[in-house]
Amino acid sequence: MSEQDLLAPAAVTTLAPAEDRAALPLGKDGLDRYTRRDLRKEEIAIARQFHGGRMWPYAVAAFSCFAVWLSFFPLAIMGVLNLPLAFVLSCIFCVGGYVTSHEAMHSNIGRPGTKYRWLNEAVGAVSTIPIVFPFSMARLMHLEHHYHTNHPEKDPDYTDEAPNMWLAWYKTWYNRQPGVDGSIHHYKRILAEMGTPEARRALVETMILQLIFMGTLFTMAWTGYAIEAALIWWLPRHIGLSYIRFFLSWAPHHPREGKMGRYENTYVFKSRVGHVLSMGMQYHLVHHLYPGIPNHRTKEAYYALKPILKARGVDVSPL
Amino acid sequence: MATVLKQVLAWMPFFFGIGFIAPLIAQLMVLWDIPAPFGISRIAFGLIIGGTWGLVANIRGRWL
Numbered sequence: 001m002s003e004q005d006l007l008a009p010a011a012v013t014t015l016a017p018a019e020d021r022a023a024l025p026l027g028k029d030g031l032d033r034y035t036r037r038d039l040r041k042e043e044i045a046i047a048r049q050f051h052g053g054r055m056w057p058y059a060v061a062a063f064s065c066f067a068v069w070l071s072f073f074p075l076a077i078m079g080v081l082n083l084p085l086a087f088v089l090s091c092i093f094c095v096g097g098y099v100t101s102h103e104a105m106h107s108n109i110g111r112p113g114t115k116y117r118w119l120n121e122a123v124g125a126v127s128t129i130p131i132v133f134p135f136s137m138a139r140l141m142h143l144e145h146h147y148h149t150n151h152p153e154k155d156p157d158y159t160d161e162a163p164n165m166w167l168a169w170y171k172t173w174y175n176r177q178p179g180v181d182g183s184i185h186h187y188k189r190i191l192a193e194m195g196t197p198e199a200r201r202a203l204v205e206t207m208i209l210q211l212i213f214m215g216t217l218f219t220m221a222w223t224g225y226a227i228e229a230a231l232i233w234w235l236p237r238h239i240g241l242s243y244i245r246f247f248l249s250w251a252p253h254h255p256r257e258g259k260m261g262r263y264e265n266t267y268v269f270k271s272r273v274g275h276v277l278s279m280g281m282q283y284h285l286v287h288h289l290y291p292g293i294p295n296h297r298t299k300e301a302y303y304a305l306k307p308i309l310k311a312r313g314v315d316v317s318p319l
Numbered sequence: 320m321a322t323v324l325k326q327v328l329a330w331m332p333f334f335f336g337i338g339f340i341a342p343l344i345a346q347l348m349v350l351w352d353i354p355a356p357f358g359i360s361r362i363a364f365g366l367i368i369g370g371t372w373g374l375v376a377n378i379r380g381r382w383l
Contacts, residue, residue: 178332179380207324214331218338226343
């Protein structure tokens with residue numbers, strides 16, 4: 001071999017990479033595993049600061065709202081109830097009840113084995129009665145949603161998906177139609193398929209609560225209080241369920257298709273109705289990352305986590 | 320028992336039509352002072368509308 005052959009460019013190029021590459025393999029987020037691990041450690045350290053806190057206001061809100069709502073029935077029969085005001089309050093209680101029950105679903109009011117566990121279960125049980133949605137079913141289905149967020153078959157809330165806001169509102173109503181496999185019908189089917197003792201209990205409780213709901217409406221209606229029953233329970237339940245499904249299910253998870261990763265299954269979005277009226281759902285991503293952070297602290301936690309979320313590829317531009 | 324309850328729930332739209340929508344229609348007609356057509360009572364009118372609507376919802380699987 002001549003000296004000229006040894007110095008030929010072809011011999012050099014076989015030793016160097018074909019293209020400019022990072023020294024460590026990068027994931028689809030553009031980060032190597034060491035960077036991802038460091039970011040995760042930092043993320044956990046920040047998130048830990050926002051776990052816990054005062055949870056008694058959730059319990060007070062749940063029990064007082066439920067008591068006020070219950071009082072509407074005898075007051076309406078006695079004819080001393082301001083029906084338009086009761087209607088508005090009932091709608092608020094239906095929506096707000098889901099927020100308090102949501103904390104109980106994640107055991108944020110009392111962990112299993114702690115002295116406030118009974119309170120956690122009681123808050124959950126009373127909170128969802130106005131929307132005729134037993135806590136046992138709500139908890140099982142919500143946890144399934146967390147385990148399989150945006151999975152077309154396994155996420156119980158996947159049926160809320162719609163291409164735009166208007167169709168999403170329509171779908172909240174459509175999914176409740178008797179022959180449609182959406183919303184509570186979809187939940188009942190999943191529970192029947194699960195077949196566990198907890199699922200069977202949830203199905204029985206759902207049946208009992210639905211019968212109590214219908215029994216109350218029928219009794220009130222045939223004794224001359226149909227309008228009162230409609231404005232205290234029937235309409236607020238429908239309005240509340242649509243509102244809940246839009247803000248808690250569609251808005252933070254749309255579009256769902258193919259978005260199942262930890263940092264991509266929930267979006268940060270700017271709500272037109274603000275933080276309180278959207279029930280803090282603008283920061284729902286924080287809840288999916290750390291369900292132990294209570295709802296009222298997710299906003300604060302989001303801004304603390306924002307640089308890390310941005311580094312992980314989350315679109316943080318809306319907020 | 321569970322089978323009976325399942326059957327009741329399966330026919331719930333129809334029961335809802337006669338159990339709730341019918342008296343609701345009748346009481347709204349009283350509130351807004353609307354007489355029932357063809358000389359029938361308001362509750363009879365409510366039962367016709369509510370019962371039919373509930374039955375259709377039961378068969379079609381949609382209220383609208």
